[in-house]
Amino acid sequence: MSFTVSSLPLEPFAPLFALDDAALAERGMLRVVADAPFAFPCRVTLDDAAPGESLILLNHEHQAADTPFRSHYAIYVREAAQAPASTTDVLPPALRRRLLSLRGFDASGMLRDADVVEGSAAEPVIERMLADPGVAYLHAHYAKPGCYAARIDRAA
Structure with missing residues (x-):
């Protein structure tokens, strides 16, 4: 079964980079500089920031369904992000190099399946998960820290 991996859109995050550190802190956000390779995965580019790159660390609601599975957690967004990422039938770099928790949700946002790989x-x-007609979409999470990585849908 063909699938598409989609990042978060850039638009909601782009204005944050114009804010100073105090304004970010008022919103519960933090500007960070990547200090190691492969340690700061961006949710817009779906790749890791290189050492020296600036990112915003913020809390993001990635599962807005009005169910017990509603969820939000910390994510990184690179200042250098230019456009959202999307891939078909292959995982983007940041996902490919990490242990993932895959979570399958039905159309109402209830968890139907989960696996770690x-x-x-x-x-x-x-x-396998998308072959279940009751699974409407998947969320990929970085399994060790538990944070949201990307959405996975059946390819059109």
């Missing part, structure tokens, strides 16, 4: 071996698990 290395990103480099995730495609068959994604295909």
